[in-house]
Amino acid sequence: MLQAIGLTSAPRRGCDPAVRDLTFEARPGAVTALLGAPGAGKTTALRLMLELEPGRGITYFRGRPLHRIAHPAREVGVLLAEVPGRPSRTVRGQLRLLCAAAGVPVTRADEVLEAVGLHGLQDQRLGALSTGMERRLGLAAALLGDPHTLLLDQPAVSLSPREAGWLYELLRAHAADGGTVLCTTDDPKEAARIADHVVTIDEGRLVADQEAADFARTRLRPRVAVRTPHAARLAAVVSREARAARRSVEVVTENGNRLCVYGSTCAEVGETAFRHGILLHQLADETGDTGPALTPALAPALTPALAPALDPEPAPASGSAPASDAGAEAEPTAGAPSSGAPLAGAPSSAPSPGAAPVPGAPEEALAAPDAGAPSGAAPGPRRGSDAAGAHVRPVLASSVVRSRPAEAGPRAAAATPGGALPGPRAALRAQDADPGPLPPPLRPKPVRSPLHPLRYELRRLLGAPATYAVTVAVLVASAAVAVLLARTGRTPLPYVIAAWPGLLPLPPAALGAGLLGAFSFGDEYRYPVLSSGRGPVPRRAGLLLAKLAVTAVTALTLALLAAVIDLEALRLVYGGDLIPVPENWPLLCASWAGLAVGCAWAGLLAxxxxxxxxAGVAAVLAVPVLITPLVQKVLVGPSVRSIAGLPGRLRELSWTHWPYEVDRWLMGAVHVVAQPVGTALVLSLTALICAYLLTGLRRRARW
Structure with a gap:
């Protein structure tokens, strides 16, 4: 079960909070729809539940907040937007990367691909997927950890009716297995069709918390859609005839020349237009929404028999329709909606299961199938519908059942002592009353991901085609430069093998290692696979160590391959006689390896x-272009001191005895670091590590 308690977002400067004191729950085994107009705070509410937005309140997933769950991906599946990933990565590679982040076996990727119908597109590039396929991939990523709870933000947006029907059937199957599903939508008819429970919010506040059947009866009504160039004249005529016939008719203007007539039929409206000579461009039956977004253009035509329905304490009247508790939340004013339309921002009451049936309510309408179901979708049985699985069709606005105070929201229940139904003034006072002390502030927390850092980093590196492209380009460029340098015979052999002419700031292998290191963290922010809309990229020590280790091995491999290919190219072009083995080859190899690893780490940290x-590439280029000349100015000049005998002094300082062969390797490392480029790399890496730690500590302090 998902329980959201007192969710309140932090207000931005000059703006009210997007979500204010939102409390509701989503039961297991049911699909819950979070309904609201665009900008009502649905996405912010989901981010508050996932502890991604600063604010107040808490959300329990089966009794535990998210930050106390050891494996969040195995408890909560999230789809807030498209699955971020490098467009050149394959579908299977993307899911295997997410498997390493979620800590699940890699075989789970093939299982979810089969479940969402993407098994035949497993080798397709992400950039070539259609909108429907991207949504399927996002749902597969949410199901990867086999979670109990699914949180989805507008999952069917931009989908065809057939794809949307398939998506909701999959969500219903997840709920049928005992899972909890919470999805947002801005279409009331869609919410009534696909959900078992509907939670309506407006301007960040709870408006209604109802079962789907009760929501359809109180929120949706049949209406007649009329389009005419004489909309104002037709509205006045229909209202005048309704008052004369003592019928409850409501006329609402939409988009200038369009009218929505509630409480009438196509035949009646058409006959009225014909008698008065009014041209009609459209006349059709629809299912209308009477929610907070409905804005009436004219005062509804009400008969005296319906006047008691607007009184806070209605008196029974013979021959009149019973009063609506949901429609009695506000006193009638000129231009206000009729009793069937709930007040904007006020909690809408939900009918009680044990309430007596309404006299005069058309019982056949309750069992009629929903006319708004999408074509091509075959919805399965739903809780709250009949045995045949037909959706409950909304009845007329005059057919009202008595509400249950406990389901009208916490404030309305608190303002109604003794279980009495609240009147309109009491409901408004309860809504505007002080909610009392709120829970402690909620701080955004980093995602504990990836759970397997080393496996994740290896899959990230090997699953990106850019890695192989950079490697091939570096090896080809290095071989070509080495052949050109050896042609003149003036360049020293170590520089020829490294393919490092004086015109280039760094050899191709070092530049390639720095670029691959910059990709390691740069891709995390450009394609945030680890966060997936859940917040910043985590600054875990395990992730940093894994990236440092993988980039170091990659840089060493690239440097070794470049040196070997350069030697083979020289032997192929000029023969092997011109390539003698230098005496200080161990020192040269150490310098070459240190240069490659240093450039890779500089790009990674920057x-x-x-x-x-x-920024990573700029940091790599800054070492030879900016830092090395400064170091040379400091080191060049007469020196009266020498570091000879340093290993012996270190042995005395540490009180330990190591083999004398170590002294030679230690002095070799000192000579490597003492080179201008080596000193510049050491200084750059030291500054970058300190900056990385400081930025991580500052971000953690904000959390």
Missing amino acids: AGIFRATA
């Missing part, structure tokens, strides 16, 4: 600090 791949 991209993590500045959240961009370009």
Whole structure:
């Protein structure tokens, strides 16, 4: 069960909170729809539940808040937007990457691909997927950890009716297995059709908390849609004849020349227009929405027999329709909607299961199938419908059942002592009353992901085609430069093998290692797979160590391949006689490896600090272009001191005895670091590590 208690978002400067004191629950085994117009706060509410937005309140997933769940992906599946991923990555590679982040076996990727119908497109690139396929991939990512609860934000947006029907059938199957499903929508008819429970919000506040059948009866009504160039004249005529016939008719203007007539039929409206010579462009039956977004253009035509229905304490009247408790939440004023339309922002009451049937209510309308079901979709049985699985059709506005105070929201229940139904003034006072002390502030927390950092980083590196493209480009460029440098015979052999001419700031292998290192963190911010809309990229020590280890191995492999291919290219073009083995080859190999690893780490750390791949590449280029000349100015000059005997002094300081062979390797490392480029790399890496730690600590302090 999902329980959201007192969710209140932090107000932005000059604006009210997007969500204010929102409390509701979503039961297991049912699909719950969070309904609201665009901008009502639906997405903000979901982000508050996932602890991504600063604010107040708490959400329990089966009795535990999200930050106390060891494996969040196995408890909550989230689809807030499209699944972010590099467009060149395959569908299977993307899901396997998410498997490493969620800590589930890699075989789970094939299982969810089969479940969502993407098994035949497993090798398709993400950039080539259609909108429907992207939604299926997002649902597969949400189901990857086999979660109990699904939170989906507008899952059927931009989908065809057939794809939307398939999506909702899959969600219903998940609920039938005992799971909890909460999805947002802005279409009341869609909410009544696909959900077992509907929670309506407006301007961040709870408006109604109802079962789907009760929601359809109180929120949706049949209406006649009319389009005419004489809309104002037809509205006045229909209202005048309704008052003369003592019938309850409501006329609402939409988009200038369109009218919606509630409480009438196509035949009556058509006959009225014919008698008065009014041209009609459209005349059709529809199911209308009487929610907070409905704005009446004219005062409804009400008969004296319906006047008691607007009184806060209605008196029974023979021959008149019973008063609506939901429609009695506000006193009637000129231009106000009729009793069938709930007051905007006021809690709408839900009918009680044990309430007596309404006299005069058309019982056949309750069992009629929903005319708004999409073509091509075959909805299954739903709780609250008849045995045949037909959806409950909304009845007329005059057919009203008595509400249950406990379901009208916490404030309305608190303002109604003794279980009495609240009147309109009491409901308004309860809505505007002080909600009392709120729970402690809720701070956004980083996602504990990936659960397997090393496996995740390896799949991220090997699953991106850019890795292979950069590697091939570096090896080809390095071989070509080495052959050109050896042609003149003036370049020293180590620089020829490294393919490092004086015109280039760095050899191709070092530049490629730095670029791959910048991709390591740059992709996390450009394609935030780890966050997936759930907040910032985590600054975990395990993730950083995994990235450092993988980039170091990648840089060493690239440097080794570049040196070997350069040697083979030189032997192929000029023969092997011109390539003698230098005496200080161990020192040269150490310098070459240190240069490659240093450039890779510089690109990695800079991209993590500045959240961009370009920043990582700039940091790599800054080492030879900016930092190395400064170091040379400091190191060049006469020196009266020497570091000779440093290993012996270190042995005395540490009180330990190591083999004397270590002294030679230690002095070699000191000579490597003492080079201008080596010193510049050490200084750059030290500054980048300190900056990375400081930015991580500052962000953690904000959490």
